[in-house]
Amino acid sequence: MPLMRQVVQRRTGRPAEVVEVVEVPVPTPGPDELLVQLDAAPVNPAELLMFEGRYGYGPSRPSLPRLAGIEGVGTVVGGATDRVAEGTPLALLGIPGLWSDYVVIPARRALVLPEDIDRQQASMGLVNPQAVLLLLEDHVGLEPGDVVVQNAANSAFGRVLDAIARRRGLTLVNVVRSQAAADALAGVAHGAVAIDGPDLPERFLELTGGRPARLAVDAVGGGSTNRLAHCLATGGVVSLYGLLSGRPAVLDLDLVVFHGVRLEGYWTPRSMSRRRPEEIRTLFQESLELLRSEAFHVPVEATYGLDDVAAALEHAAQEGRRGKVLLTR
Ligand SMILES: NC(=O)c1ccc[n+]([C@@H]2O[C@H](COP(=O)([O-])OP(=O)(O)OC[C@H]3O[C@@H](n4cnc5c(N)ncnc54)[C@H](OP(=O)(O)O)[C@@H]3O)[C@@H](O)[C@H]2O)c1
Numbered sequence: 001m002p003l004m005r006q007v008v009q010r011r012t013g014r015p016a017e018v019v020e021v022v023e024v025p026v027p028t029p030g031p032d033e034l035l036v037q038l039d040a041a042p043v044n045p046a047e048l049l050m051f052e053g054r055y056g057y058g059p060s061r062p063s064l065p066r067l068a069g070i071e072g073v074g075t076v077v078g079g080a081t082d083r084v085a086e087g088t089p090l091a092l093l094g095i096p097g098l099w100s101d102y103v104v105i106p107a108r109r110a111l112v113l114p115e116d117i118d119r120q121q122a123s124m125g126l127v128n129p130q131a132v133l134l135l136l137e138d139h140v141g142l143e144p145g146d147v148v149v150q151n152a153a154n155s156a157f158g159r160v161l162d163a164i165a166r167r168r169g170l171t172l173v174n175v176v177r178s179q180a181a182a183d184a185l186a187g188v189a190h191g192a193v194a195i196d197g198p199d200l201p202e203r204f205l206e207l208t209g210g211r212p213a214r215l216a217v218d219a220v221g222g223g224s225t226n227r228l229a230h231c232l233a234t235g236g237v238v239s240l241y242g243l244l245s246g247r248p249a250v251l252d253l254d255l256v257v258f259h260g261v262r263l264e265g266y267w268t269p270r271s272m273s274r275r276r277p278e279e280i281r282t283l284f285q286e287s288l289e290l291l292r293s294e295a296f297h298v299p300v301e302a303t304y305g306l307d308d309v310a311a312a313l314e315h316a317a318q319e320g321r322r323g324k325v326l327l328t329r
Helices: 045-052 127-138 156-168 180-184 202-210 223-229 252-256 268-273 277-292 306-316
Strands: 002-010 018-023 034-043 069-079 089-093 103-105 145-148 172-176 192-195 213-218 232-240 262-265 300-304 323-326
Touching: 002 156, 002 306, 034 089, 045 306, 069 103, 069 180, 089 103, 127 156, 127 277, 145 156, 156 323, 172 180, 172 202, 172 223, 180 192, 192 202, 192 213, 202 223, 213 223, 223 232, 252 268, 300 306
Parallel strands: 145 172, 145 213, 172 192, 213 232, 232 262, 300 323
Antiparallel strands: 002 018, 034 069, 034 103, 034 323, 069 089
Protein backbone atom coordinates (compact mmCIF):
# COMPACT_ATOMS: atom_id res chain seq x y z
CA MET A 1 0.00 0.00 0.00
CA PRO A 2 1.57 3.36 -1.00
CA LEU A 3 2.41 5.67 1.88
CA MET A 4 2.26 9.45 2.23
CA ARG A 5 3.32 12.12 4.73
CA GLN A 6 0.87 13.86 7.03
CA VAL A 7 1.49 16.59 9.64
CA VAL A 8 0.10 15.85 13.10
CA GLN A 9 -0.15 17.75 16.39
CA ARG A 10 -0.54 15.62 19.54
CA ARG A 11 0.37 18.24 22.19
CA THR A 12 0.72 21.99 22.54
CA GLY A 13 3.96 23.91 22.88
CA ARG A 14 6.50 25.67 20.70
CA PRO A 15 5.22 24.84 17.21
CA ALA A 16 8.54 23.60 15.82
CA GLU A 17 8.98 21.30 18.83
CA VAL A 18 5.55 19.70 18.93
CA VAL A 19 4.93 19.23 15.21
CA GLU A 20 5.27 15.67 13.83
CA VAL A 21 5.38 14.24 10.33
CA VAL A 22 3.98 10.71 10.14
CA GLU A 23 3.62 8.19 7.32
CA VAL A 24 0.16 6.83 6.64
CA PRO A 25 -1.41 4.98 3.69
CA VAL A 26 -2.54 7.19 0.79
CA PRO A 27 -6.34 7.45 1.27
CA THR A 28 -8.63 5.66 -1.16
CA PRO A 29 -11.41 7.86 -2.61
CA GLY A 30 -15.01 6.60 -2.53
CA PRO A 31 -17.31 6.72 -5.59
CA ASP A 32 -18.11 10.47 -5.33
CA GLU A 33 -14.76 11.53 -3.98
CA LEU A 34 -11.60 12.97 -5.46
CA LEU A 35 -7.99 12.17 -4.59
CA VAL A 36 -6.16 15.50 -4.51
CA GLN A 37 -2.40 16.01 -4.35
CA LEU A 38 -1.40 19.05 -2.30
CA ASP A 39 0.56 21.68 -4.26
CA ALA A 40 0.93 24.46 -1.69
CA ALA A 41 -0.41 25.55 1.69
CA PRO A 42 0.39 28.65 3.77
CA VAL A 43 1.55 28.64 7.38
CA ASN A 44 -1.12 31.03 8.66
CA PRO A 45 -0.98 32.64 12.13
CA ALA A 46 -3.98 30.47 13.12
CA GLU A 47 -1.81 27.36 12.63
CA LEU A 48 0.83 28.76 14.99
CA LEU A 49 -1.87 29.55 17.58
CA MET A 50 -3.23 25.98 17.30
CA PHE A 51 0.18 24.44 17.91
CA GLU A 52 0.69 26.80 20.86
CA GLY A 53 -2.74 25.95 22.31
CA ARG A 54 -3.87 29.59 22.04
CA TYR A 55 -6.53 29.14 19.34
CA GLY A 56 -10.20 29.11 20.29
CA TYR A 57 -12.12 29.48 23.53
CA GLY A 58 -13.97 26.69 25.34
CA PRO A 59 -15.61 24.40 22.79
CA SER A 60 -13.94 26.14 19.82
CA ARG A 61 -10.49 24.97 20.97
CA PRO A 62 -9.26 22.23 18.61
CA SER A 63 -9.08 18.81 20.25
CA LEU A 64 -5.86 16.82 20.03
CA PRO A 65 -4.50 14.94 18.25
CA ARG A 66 -5.30 16.96 15.17
CA LEU A 67 -4.16 16.96 11.57
CA ALA A 68 -2.64 20.32 10.59
CA GLY A 69 -3.41 22.47 7.57
CA ILE A 70 -6.53 24.57 7.07
CA GLU A 71 -6.13 26.06 3.58
CA GLY A 72 -4.25 25.26 0.39
CA VAL A 73 -4.35 24.34 -3.26
CA GLY A 74 -4.08 20.92 -4.87
CA THR A 75 -4.47 18.99 -8.10
CA VAL A 76 -6.98 16.22 -8.85
CA VAL A 77 -5.03 12.99 -9.37
CA GLY A 78 -7.72 10.29 -9.00
CA GLY A 79 -11.17 9.25 -7.83
CA ALA A 80 -14.32 10.63 -9.50
CA THR A 81 -12.46 12.14 -12.47
CA ASP A 82 -15.69 11.94 -14.52
CA ARG A 83 -16.95 14.70 -12.18
CA VAL A 84 -13.76 16.79 -12.02
CA ALA A 85 -11.04 16.04 -14.58
CA GLU A 86 -7.61 14.77 -13.60
CA GLY A 87 -5.12 17.66 -13.47
CA THR A 88 -7.73 20.23 -12.37
CA PRO A 89 -6.41 22.67 -9.73
CA LEU A 90 -8.66 23.04 -6.68
CA ALA A 91 -8.81 25.56 -3.85
CA LEU A 92 -8.95 23.64 -0.55
CA LEU A 93 -10.57 24.83 2.67
CA GLY A 94 -12.31 23.20 5.59
CA ILE A 95 -10.80 19.77 4.89
CA PRO A 96 -8.95 18.47 7.93
CA GLY A 97 -5.27 17.74 7.46
CA LEU A 98 -4.33 19.66 4.34
CA TRP A 99 -0.66 19.46 5.29
CA SER A 100 -0.49 16.01 3.71
CA ASP A 101 0.77 14.72 0.38
CA TYR A 102 -2.79 13.75 -0.55
CA VAL A 103 -6.32 14.39 0.72
CA VAL A 104 -9.68 12.95 -0.27
CA ILE A 105 -12.56 15.41 -0.73
CA PRO A 106 -16.21 15.02 -1.79
CA ALA A 107 -16.46 15.91 -5.51
CA ARG A 108 -19.40 18.22 -4.74
CA ARG A 109 -17.10 20.37 -2.59
CA ALA A 110 -14.52 20.91 -5.35
CA LEU A 111 -13.66 24.60 -5.77
CA VAL A 112 -12.31 24.54 -9.30
CA LEU A 113 -9.57 27.02 -10.23
CA PRO A 114 -8.41 28.02 -13.73
CA GLU A 115 -5.65 25.76 -15.16
CA ASP A 116 -3.16 28.61 -15.43
CA ILE A 117 -3.65 29.95 -11.89
CA ASP A 118 -0.52 30.74 -9.87
CA ARG A 119 -0.70 27.85 -7.38
CA GLN A 120 1.22 29.62 -4.64
CA GLN A 121 -1.07 32.64 -4.74
CA ALA A 122 -4.11 30.37 -4.96
CA SER A 123 -3.03 28.52 -1.81
CA MET A 124 -3.65 31.75 0.14
CA GLY A 125 -6.84 32.68 -1.64
CA LEU A 126 -9.67 31.75 0.72
CA VAL A 127 -9.08 32.26 4.46
CA ASN A 128 -8.06 35.91 4.37
CA PRO A 129 -10.27 37.13 1.48
CA GLN A 130 -13.31 35.54 3.12
CA ALA A 131 -12.42 37.10 6.46
CA VAL A 132 -12.01 40.54 4.90
CA LEU A 133 -15.30 40.33 2.99
CA LEU A 134 -17.28 39.15 6.02
CA LEU A 135 -15.64 41.49 8.52
CA LEU A 136 -16.44 44.53 6.37
CA GLU A 137 -20.14 43.56 6.52
CA ASP A 138 -20.32 42.58 10.18
CA HIS A 139 -19.85 45.76 12.20
CA VAL A 140 -20.90 49.02 10.51
CA GLY A 141 -22.57 49.67 7.16
CA LEU A 142 -19.71 51.21 5.16
CA GLU A 143 -20.34 53.56 2.23
CA PRO A 144 -17.88 54.67 -0.47
CA GLY A 145 -15.77 57.48 0.94
CA ASP A 146 -15.90 56.15 4.52
CA VAL A 147 -12.59 55.94 6.35
CA VAL A 148 -11.18 52.65 7.70
CA VAL A 149 -7.93 52.13 9.61
CA GLN A 150 -6.13 48.79 10.05
CA ASN A 151 -2.97 47.56 11.77
CA ALA A 152 -0.68 44.68 10.69
CA ALA A 153 -1.42 46.09 7.24
CA ASN A 154 1.50 44.29 5.58
CA SER A 155 -0.08 40.92 6.43
CA ALA A 156 -1.88 38.87 3.80
CA PHE A 157 -5.21 39.95 5.34
CA GLY A 158 -4.06 43.58 5.30
CA ARG A 159 -3.12 43.45 1.63
CA VAL A 160 -6.48 41.92 0.72
CA LEU A 161 -8.30 44.58 2.72
CA ASP A 162 -6.29 47.23 0.89
CA ALA A 163 -7.35 45.77 -2.48
CA ILE A 164 -11.02 45.53 -1.47
CA ALA A 165 -11.02 49.05 0.00
CA ARG A 166 -9.80 50.34 -3.34
CA ARG A 167 -12.60 48.52 -5.21
CA ARG A 168 -15.23 49.85 -2.79
CA GLY A 169 -14.02 53.44 -2.74
CA LEU A 170 -13.12 53.35 0.96
CA THR A 171 -10.37 55.57 2.31
CA LEU A 172 -7.92 53.29 4.11
CA VAL A 173 -5.01 54.01 6.42
CA ASN A 174 -2.61 51.07 6.66
CA VAL A 175 -0.72 50.92 9.95
CA VAL A 176 2.44 48.79 10.27
CA ARG A 177 4.97 48.38 13.06
CA SER A 178 8.26 49.08 11.26
CA GLN A 179 9.83 51.28 8.60
CA ALA A 180 10.73 48.12 6.64
CA ALA A 181 7.06 47.12 6.51
CA ALA A 182 6.08 50.64 5.48
CA ASP A 183 8.68 50.54 2.69
CA ALA A 184 7.31 47.17 1.53
CA LEU A 185 3.83 48.68 1.15
CA ALA A 186 4.98 51.94 -0.45
CA GLY A 187 3.87 52.07 -4.07
CA VAL A 188 1.94 48.79 -3.68
CA ALA A 189 -0.82 49.74 -1.25
CA HIS A 190 -3.77 51.79 -2.39
CA GLY A 191 -4.29 53.27 1.07
CA ALA A 192 -1.93 55.59 2.95
CA VAL A 193 0.71 53.99 5.19
CA ALA A 194 1.61 54.98 8.76
CA ILE A 195 3.93 53.47 11.36
CA ASP A 196 2.31 52.67 14.71
CA GLY A 197 3.35 54.80 17.67
CA PRO A 198 2.02 57.20 20.33
CA ASP A 199 1.31 59.95 17.76
CA LEU A 200 -0.66 57.64 15.43
CA PRO A 201 -4.04 59.40 15.95
CA GLU A 202 -2.56 62.79 14.93
CA ARG A 203 -0.75 61.39 11.90
CA PHE A 204 -3.88 59.47 10.93
CA LEU A 205 -5.90 62.73 10.80
CA GLU A 206 -3.19 64.37 8.69
CA LEU A 207 -3.47 61.50 6.22
CA THR A 208 -7.28 61.63 6.01
CA GLY A 209 -7.61 65.43 5.91
CA GLY A 210 -9.14 65.46 9.39
CA ARG A 211 -11.77 62.75 8.77
CA PRO A 212 -12.12 60.12 11.52
CA ALA A 213 -12.60 56.40 10.79
CA ARG A 214 -15.89 54.53 11.11
CA LEU A 215 -14.14 51.17 11.47
CA ALA A 216 -10.79 50.15 12.95
CA VAL A 217 -9.60 46.67 11.95
CA ASP A 218 -7.30 45.27 14.64
CA ALA A 219 -5.22 42.09 14.44
CA VAL A 220 -2.83 43.06 17.21
CA GLY A 221 -4.51 43.97 20.52
CA GLY A 222 -2.54 45.53 23.40
CA GLY A 223 -1.91 49.27 23.10
CA SER A 224 -2.38 49.14 19.33
CA THR A 225 -6.12 48.67 19.89
CA ASN A 226 -6.24 51.94 21.82
CA ARG A 227 -4.26 53.86 19.22
CA LEU A 228 -6.58 52.66 16.44
CA ALA A 229 -9.60 53.47 18.61
CA HIS A 230 -8.40 57.08 18.94
CA CYS A 231 -8.73 57.34 15.13
CA LEU A 232 -12.49 56.59 15.31
CA ALA A 233 -15.52 58.84 14.92
CA THR A 234 -18.18 58.91 17.66
CA GLY A 235 -19.81 55.47 17.81
CA GLY A 236 -17.05 53.91 15.72
CA VAL A 237 -16.17 50.23 16.08
CA VAL A 238 -12.88 48.42 16.62
CA SER A 239 -13.17 44.99 15.02
CA LEU A 240 -10.64 42.81 16.85
CA TYR A 241 -9.91 39.77 14.69
CA GLY A 242 -6.37 38.66 15.63
CA LEU A 243 -4.22 37.88 18.67
CA LEU A 244 -0.87 38.93 17.25
CA SER A 245 0.53 40.75 20.30
CA GLY A 246 -0.85 38.13 22.68
CA ARG A 247 -1.84 41.01 25.01
CA PRO A 248 -5.25 42.13 26.27
CA ALA A 249 -6.77 44.91 24.17
CA VAL A 250 -6.48 48.34 25.80
CA LEU A 251 -9.34 50.80 25.42
CA ASP A 252 -9.37 54.16 27.20
CA LEU A 253 -12.41 54.65 29.42
CA ASP A 254 -13.28 58.08 28.00
CA LEU A 255 -13.31 56.66 24.47
CA VAL A 256 -15.98 54.18 25.49
CA VAL A 257 -18.06 56.38 27.83
CA PHE A 258 -18.02 59.77 26.08
CA HIS A 259 -17.18 58.84 22.48
CA GLY A 260 -19.30 55.69 22.25
CA VAL A 261 -16.50 53.57 20.79
CA ARG A 262 -17.24 49.82 20.80
CA LEU A 263 -14.91 46.84 20.70
CA GLU A 264 -16.33 43.86 18.80
CA GLY A 265 -14.73 40.52 17.98
CA TYR A 266 -14.64 39.00 14.53
CA TRP A 267 -14.17 35.25 13.84
CA THR A 268 -14.99 33.73 10.46
CA PRO A 269 -16.78 30.57 11.70
CA ARG A 270 -19.10 32.70 13.88
CA SER A 271 -19.71 35.17 11.07
CA MET A 272 -20.46 32.34 8.62
CA SER A 273 -22.83 30.64 11.06
CA ARG A 274 -25.11 33.70 10.82
CA ARG A 275 -25.31 33.47 7.02
CA ARG A 276 -27.56 31.48 4.70
CA PRO A 277 -26.00 28.81 2.45
CA GLU A 278 -26.53 30.97 -0.67
CA GLU A 279 -24.68 33.85 1.03
CA ILE A 280 -21.76 31.50 1.75
CA ARG A 281 -21.73 30.34 -1.89
CA THR A 282 -21.60 33.99 -3.03
CA LEU A 283 -18.75 34.57 -0.59
CA PHE A 284 -16.74 31.68 -2.09
CA GLN A 285 -17.41 33.03 -5.60
CA GLU A 286 -16.33 36.54 -4.57
CA SER A 287 -13.13 35.18 -2.97
CA LEU A 288 -12.30 33.12 -6.07
CA GLU A 289 -13.06 36.08 -8.34
CA LEU A 290 -10.73 38.25 -6.27
CA LEU A 291 -8.05 35.57 -6.49
CA ARG A 292 -8.33 35.46 -10.30
CA SER A 293 -8.06 39.25 -10.50
CA GLU A 294 -4.91 41.36 -10.51
CA ALA A 295 -5.97 42.79 -7.14
CA PHE A 296 -4.81 39.72 -5.19
CA HIS A 297 -1.11 39.38 -4.56
CA VAL A 298 0.54 38.20 -1.36
CA PRO A 299 4.36 38.05 -1.38
CA VAL A 300 5.94 34.68 -0.57
CA GLU A 301 8.97 34.77 1.73
CA ALA A 302 9.98 31.10 1.55
CA THR A 303 8.80 27.62 0.64
CA TYR A 304 9.49 24.36 2.50
CA GLY A 305 8.67 20.71 1.87
CA LEU A 306 6.53 18.74 4.34
CA ASP A 307 9.66 17.08 5.77
CA ASP A 308 10.85 20.55 6.84
CA VAL A 309 7.58 21.64 8.43
CA ALA A 310 9.32 22.41 11.77
CA ALA A 311 11.64 24.89 10.03
CA ALA A 312 8.65 26.36 8.19
CA LEU A 313 6.82 26.93 11.50
CA GLU A 314 9.92 28.51 13.03
CA HIS A 315 10.28 30.81 10.04
CA ALA A 316 6.59 31.77 10.01
CA ALA A 317 6.83 32.89 13.65
CA GLN A 318 9.65 35.36 12.91
CA GLU A 319 9.08 39.12 13.08
CA GLY A 320 9.62 41.16 9.92
CA ARG A 321 8.90 38.48 7.31
CA ARG A 322 8.42 39.93 3.84
CA GLY A 323 5.66 37.49 2.97
CA LYS A 324 4.06 34.14 3.67
CA VAL A 325 5.88 30.93 4.40
CA LEU A 326 4.41 28.14 2.27
CA LEU A 327 4.58 24.38 2.41
CA THR A 328 4.93 23.10 -1.15
CA ARG A 329 5.11 19.79 -2.97
N1 LIG B 1 -10.67 36.13 13.15
C1 LIG B 1 -10.61 35.45 12.01
O1 LIG B 1 -11.54 34.74 11.63
C2 LIG B 1 -9.37 35.57 11.15
C3 LIG B 1 -9.38 35.12 9.82
C4 LIG B 1 -8.22 35.29 9.05
C5 LIG B 1 -7.08 35.86 9.62
N2 LIG B 1 -7.12 36.23 10.93
C6 LIG B 1 -5.98 36.86 11.58
O2 LIG B 1 -5.45 37.85 10.73
C7 LIG B 1 -4.13 38.15 11.15
C8 LIG B 1 -3.27 38.26 9.91
O3 LIG B 1 -3.21 36.97 9.29
P1 LIG B 1 -2.38 36.81 7.94
O4 LIG B 1 -2.55 35.43 7.45
O5 LIG B 1 -2.72 37.92 7.04
O6 LIG B 1 -0.90 37.03 8.53
P2 LIG B 1 0.53 37.02 7.79
O7 LIG B 1 0.37 37.33 6.35
O8 LIG B 1 1.21 35.75 8.18
O9 LIG B 1 1.27 38.26 8.48
C9 LIG B 1 1.40 38.36 9.86
C10 LIG B 1 1.50 39.83 10.17
O10 LIG B 1 1.40 40.06 11.55
C11 LIG B 1 2.25 41.13 11.89
N3 LIG B 1 2.51 41.02 13.32
C12 LIG B 1 2.85 39.93 14.02
N4 LIG B 1 2.96 40.23 15.33
C13 LIG B 1 2.68 41.55 15.45
C14 LIG B 1 2.62 42.44 16.54
N5 LIG B 1 2.88 42.04 17.79
N6 LIG B 1 2.31 43.74 16.29
C15 LIG B 1 2.04 44.16 15.05
N7 LIG B 1 2.08 43.35 13.96
C16 LIG B 1 2.39 42.06 14.16
C17 LIG B 1 3.46 40.92 11.02
O11 LIG B 1 4.15 42.12 10.93
P3 LIG B 1 5.76 42.22 10.71
O12 LIG B 1 5.95 42.08 9.22
O13 LIG B 1 6.09 43.57 11.22
O14 LIG B 1 6.40 41.10 11.47
C18 LIG B 1 2.77 40.52 9.70
O15 LIG B 1 2.36 41.66 9.00
C19 LIG B 1 -3.74 37.02 12.11
O16 LIG B 1 -3.85 37.48 13.42
C20 LIG B 1 -4.78 35.96 11.83
O17 LIG B 1 -4.98 35.09 12.93
C21 LIG B 1 -8.24 36.11 11.69
